[in-house]
Amino acid sequence: MQIELKNLVRTYETVHAVEGVSLSIPSNEIFGIIGLSGAGKSTLVRLISLLEKPDSGEVWYDGKRVDNLPEKEIIQRRRHLGMIFQNFNLFSSRTAGENIAYPMEICKYPKEKIHARVVELLDVVGLSDRINAPISTLSGGQKQRIAIARALACSPDILFCDEATSALDPKTTQQILALIKDIQKKMNLTVVMITHQMEVVRDACDHVAVLSEGKVVEQGTVKELFASPKTNVTKEFLAHLTSNMKSVREDGVVIWSDDPAHYVLRFLNDKVDTPVISDIIRQFDVVFNISGAGIQKVGDTKMGTMVCDITGSKKAVSDAIKAIRQRGVTVEEVEV
Amino acid sequence: MTPALWSLIWQSTLQTLSMVLFSTIFSVVLGLPLGILLCITSPESQGGIRPKPVLNVVLSKIVNVLRSFPFIILIIILFPLSRLVVGTAIGTKATIVPLSIAAAPFVARLVETSLKEVDRGVIQAARIMGSTNNQIVFKVLLPEALPSLVSGLTLTVINLIGYSAMAGAVGGGGLGDLAIRYGYQRFKPMVMLVAIVVILLLVELIQFIGNKISANMMKKR
Numbered sequence: 001m002q003i004e005l006k007n008l009v010r011t012y013e014t015v016h017a018v019e020g021v022s023l024s025i026p027s028n029e030i031f032g033i034i035g036l037s038g039a040g041k042s043t044l045v046r047l048i049s050l051l052e053k054p055d056s057g058e059v060w061y062d063g064k065r066v067d068n069l070p071e072k073e074i075i076q077r078r079r080h081l082g083m084i085f086q087n088f089n090l091f092s093s094r095t096a097g098e099n100i101a102y103p104m105e106i107c108k109y110p111k112e113k114i115h116a117r118v119v120e121l122l123d124v125v126g127l128s129d130r131i132n133a134p135i136s137t138l139s140g141g142q143k144q145r146i147a148i149a150r151a152l153a154c155s156p157d158i159l160f161c162d163e164a165t166s167a168l169d170p171k172t173t174q175q176i177l178a179l180i181k182d183i184q185k186k187m188n189l190t191v192v193m194i195t196h197q198m199e200v201v202r203d204a205c206d207h208v209a210v211l212s213e214g215k216v217v218e219q220g221t222v223k224e225l226f227a228s229p230k231t232n233v234t235k236e237f238l239a240h241l242t243s244n245m246k247s248v249r250e251d252g253v254v255i256w257s258d259d260p261a262h263y264v265l266r267f268l269n270d271k272v273d274t275p276v277i278s279d280i281i282r283q284f285d286v287v288f289n290i291s292g293a294g295i296q297k298v299g300d301t302k303m304g305t306m307v308c309d310i311t312g313s314k315k316a317v318s319d320a321i322k323a324i325r326q327r328g329v330t331v332e333e334v335e336v
Numbered sequence: 337m338t339p340a341l342w343s344l345i346w347q348s349t350l351q352t353l354s355m356v357l358f359s360t361i362f363s364v365v366l367g368l369p370l371g372i373l374l375c376i377t378s379p380e381s382q383g384g385i386r387p388k389p390v391l392n393v394v395l396s397k398i399v400n401v402l403r404s405f406p407f408i409i410l411i412i413i414l415f416p417l418s419r420l421v422v423g424t425a426i427g428t429k430a431t432i433v434p435l436s437i438a439a440a441p442f443v444a445r446l447v448e449t450s451l452k453e454v455d456r457g458v459i460q461a462a463r464i465m466g467s468t469n470n471q472i473v474f475k476v477l478l479p480e481a482l483p484s485l486v487s488g489l490t491l492t493v494i495n496l497i498g499y500s501a502m503a504g505a506v507g508g509g510g511l512g513d514l515a516i517r518y519g520y521q522r523f524k525p526m527v528m529l530v531a532i533v534v535i536l537l538l539v540e541l542i543q544f545i546g547n548k549i550s551a552n553m554m555k556k557r
Contacts, residue, residue, distance in 0.1 A: 049464055079466030089461035092557045093479035103465040106475070134557050154465075 001062055001157035001190045002027040008047055008057035016040045018047060019214035020057070025207075027062075030184055030191040032201040032222070034237060035211035041194045042162065044211065048192060049081055049160050050074050061158075079107055082151030086163035088143040090135045096146045097122065097131035103153040121149040125179065141172035148179065152187070159184070161193045165200055173197075177204045198237045202226065202298060210234050226298050227268045228330060239264060239334050255292035260309060263321075266330040267304035276327050284320040286312035307334075337526050344514060345527070349534055351428045352510035355500045359435035360493055366440035370395065371447025372473055383452045385459065386469050399441040407499055410434050411506050431500065431508035439496055446488035450481040483553040490546025494539050501535060511535050 003025040011017040018040045025031045035041045046052040048059060050066060059067040066077055090099050097118050104114045122128045125145040130138065138146065144164060151159055161180065165173040181204055184191050193205060201208050201222055209219040212233045218225065229235045267276070277288055292307035310317050321331050377392040378384035384392070405413075411434040415425040418433040454477050462476045478485070501512025511531045519528020 051460065051464055075466050075468060077466075078464055081464060081466075083461065083464045085457055085461065087455075087457050089455065089457040091458060091462075091476065091480060093482060102462070102475070106465065106467050106471050136557055150465075160464075 003048060003158065003190065003192070004058075004060040004063075005048065006058040006060070008044070008054045008059070010043055010047055010052065010054045012043075016043055017214045018043045018054075021211075021214070021216055022057075023209055023216060023219070025190065025192060027190055028184075028188050029206040030181065030193055030204050032193045032195060032205035032208035033211055034195055034198065034201050034208060036196055036233075039211045040214040041196075041211055043214075045160055045162050045192070045194050049083060049158075050078055079103070079154055080156050081158050081160065082154075082156035083160040083162065084144065084147045084151050084164045086166045088140075088147045088167075090143055090147055090150070092135050094135070095131070096127065096133045096135065096138065099135065099146055100149045100153055103150060107154055117153060118149075121152060124152070124183070125149045139172075140168050141175060144168065144172075144176050145179065148176075148183070152183065155187070157188075157190065159189050159191045161191065161195075163195055164193070166195070166197065170199075173200070174203065180204060198240065202296070206299075210237070221299075223299050223301050226303060227266065227301075235332055239332055254294050255307065261289075261291045261307045262309050262334055263307075264332045264334055265304075265306040265308065265324065266332070267306070268328070268330075269301055269303075274327075276324060276329055279327075280320050280323055283323065284312070285316045286310050286320045337530070341518070341524075341527060344518075345511075345530055345534065348509070348511045348514040348531065349538075352497065352500050352512075352535075352538070355428055355431055355435060355503070355508070355510055356493060356496045358432045359439060359496050359500070360489075362432065362436035363439035363443050363492065363496070364489070366436065367443025368447055370399070370440065370444035372451065372477075374399070374444055374448040375451040375477070376469065376473065378448075378452070383454070383456055383459070385463075385472055399444055402437070402441040403445070405438070407434070407438050407502055408506070410438050411503065411508075426507045428509040431503040431506075431510075435496060435499055435503065438499060439492055442495065443488070443492055446492065447485065450484040450488055451477050453484060454480045483550045483557075486546060486550045486553065490542060490550070493542050493546070497535060497538055497542070 005021055005023040005025075008018055008021045011019070016038050021044060033041060033044065043052075047054050047067075050059070054067060058065055066074075069077060091102065094102065100118045100121050101114050104117060109117070118131065119128070122131055125148055127142060127145055127149075130142065135143065135146075159180075164180075165176050168176060177200065180191060183189065193200065195201065205222050207220065208222050208225055209216045210225070210231065210233055211217070212231075217231045218229070218234050225234060226238065229238055280286070281288065288308050288310055290306060290308040294305055296303050296305060310320060312320070324331050374392065374395055376384055376386045377388040377395070379389065379392075380387050411431070414434040414437060418425045418430040421433050422429045424430050458480060459472060459476060462472050467476065500508070500510050501515070504510060504513030504516045507513065511534055515528045515531035518524045519531065
C-alpha cells in the first residue's frame with residue numbers, strides 16, 4: 001500500500017501541530033519518521049492512520065483519497081490498518097490470546113477461524129505457549145510481540161509503529177525490530193515507523209523523513225541521510241548516536257578513551273579503506289587523538305565512524321578539517 | 337429483648353435487605369446507561385469518544401441537582417411518583433422508588449469516573465482497529481473498568497443501606513425504622529443497639545464481599 005500525504009495541516013491550541021507535511025511513502029518497505037518529542041510525530045501518525053481529520057490537506061492510499069471518507073467507510077478502512085504503540089496498549093481485561101482475537105471479533109470472523117488465526121499468529125511472534133497468559137505476567141518485549149500479533153490479525157496492508165521500541169531495552173529493541181523486518185517481508189506490509197531513536201532508523205528503515213516543528217526538513221534513503229546529513233536537526237540525531245557510545249557497541253563502534261572528542265568523522269564505502277588521516281597529518285601541523293572508531297553497515301553500504309579530537313593551531317585545525325571534507329569525508333563537530 | 341422483638345429485628349433486616357437489593361438493581365439500571373452517556377459525550381480531552389458538549393452539560397447538571405437534594409426531602413418530593421409506580425407512598429416497596437432515584441445519579445458518576453480511568457491509549461488502539469463506538473463501550477470500556485465498577489457498586493450498596501435506614505423516618509420500614517420507633521420513641525435502647533449492630537454487620541459483609549470480588553478480578557489480569 002503506497003501512501004501519499006499532500007500538504008497536511010493540523011493545528012491545536014495545546015498539542016504539537018503538523019504544519020504542511022507532504023510525503024510519499026513507498027509501498028512494501030519500512031519508512032521511518034524521526035523527530036524529537038514535540039516535532040508533531042504523534043499528530044502526523046494520527047492523521048495518516050485516519051484517527052483524526054486534517055484541517056487541510058489530503059491523505060491518499062494507493063491512489064484513493066481516504067481522509068474525506070464518511071465515518072462508516074473510515075471504520076471499514078481502519079480494519080485493514082495495524083498499529084503498535086510505545087505502551088503496547090493491550091487490553092488488561094483479556095488474556096494474550098483474547099487480545100489477538102479482539103480485532104477479528106469486531107470484524108465478526110467466525111469463532112473457529114479466530115482461534116486458528118490466534119494460534120497461527122502466536123507462532124509467528126514466538127509466544128505459542130502464552131495463549132492464556134494474563135497481560136500483566138508478560139515482559140515488555142512479550143507485550144510488544146502480542147501487540148504485533150494483534151495488529152496483524154486482520155491482515156492489514158499498513159502497519160504503524162508509534163515509538164514501538166522506546167520503552168524497551170536495547171537488546172529487546174533489536175529483537176522487535178528484527179521481527180518487524182521479518183514480518184514486513186513475509187506479509188508485504190508497508191510499515192510506517194515513528195521514532196526519536198536514530199538507532200531504530202539505522203537498523204530497520206529503508207527511507208526516512210526527518211520531522212521538526214511540524215514540517216519535514218529532510219528526507220531520503222537512510223544511507224543518504226547517514227552519509228551526508230544536510231540539516232542541523234539531522235546532524236544532531238547522528239551526533240547523539242555517536243556520543244552515546246560506551247566501550248563496545250552492538251554496531252561495532254569501539255570507544256576506548258574518555259578523552260574529550262570534539263569531532264566525528266564519517267567515511268563512506270571506498271573512503272573507508274584510504275589513508276585520509278595519515279595524509280592530513282603530513283600536510284598540516286595537527287595531532288589526532290582518536291578515542292573511538294568502528295565500521296557500521298547501513299543497508300549494504302559500509303560506513304566508518306571515527307570519534308576523535310583534532311588539536312593544533314586554530315588555523316591548522318580548520319584547514320585540516322577543510323581538507324578532510326574535500327576528500328569526501330563528513331566531519332561533524334560535537335559539543336562535549 | 338423478648339422473642340417478639342427478635343422476630344421484629346429479623347423482619348426488619350429482611351425489609352432492609354429487600355429495599356437495598358431492589359434499589360441497587362433499579363439504580364444501576366438507571367445509573368449505568370447515564371454514566372456511560374456522561375463518559376462518552378464528554379470532551380475528547382477527557383476521554384469522550386463521541387463528544388456532545390450540550391447533552392453532556394445538561395446531563396451533568398441533572399445529576400448534580402439530584403445529588404445535592406437531601407435524601408429526606410427527596411422522599412417527600414417523590415411521594416406522588418411512588419404512589420404512581422407502586423400504588424402507595426409508604427412502606428418498604430414505596431421507599432424503593434426514592435432510594436433508586438437518589439442512588440442513580442451517584443451510580444452514574446461512579447460509572448463515569450471508572451470509565452474515564454480506562455487508559456486512553458487502549459481506547460485509541462481499539463479505535464484504530466476499526467471498533468465502532470458501541471464496540472468500544474461494551475467490549476473495551478466496560479470490561480477494562482470492571483474491577484473499578486465493582487468497587488463502585490460496593491460503595492453504592494453501602495450507601496443504600498445508610499439511606500434505607502433514613503427511610504424509616506417516613507415509615508419506610510427496615511432496620512432504621514425499627515431503631516427509631518422502638519429504640520427512640522419507645523425508649524428501648526437495646527433494640528436500637530441491636531439494629532445498629534445488624535446494619536454495621538451488613539456493611540462489613542458487603543464491603544468484604546466487594547473487596548474480594550474486585551481483588552479476584554485484579555489477580556486474573
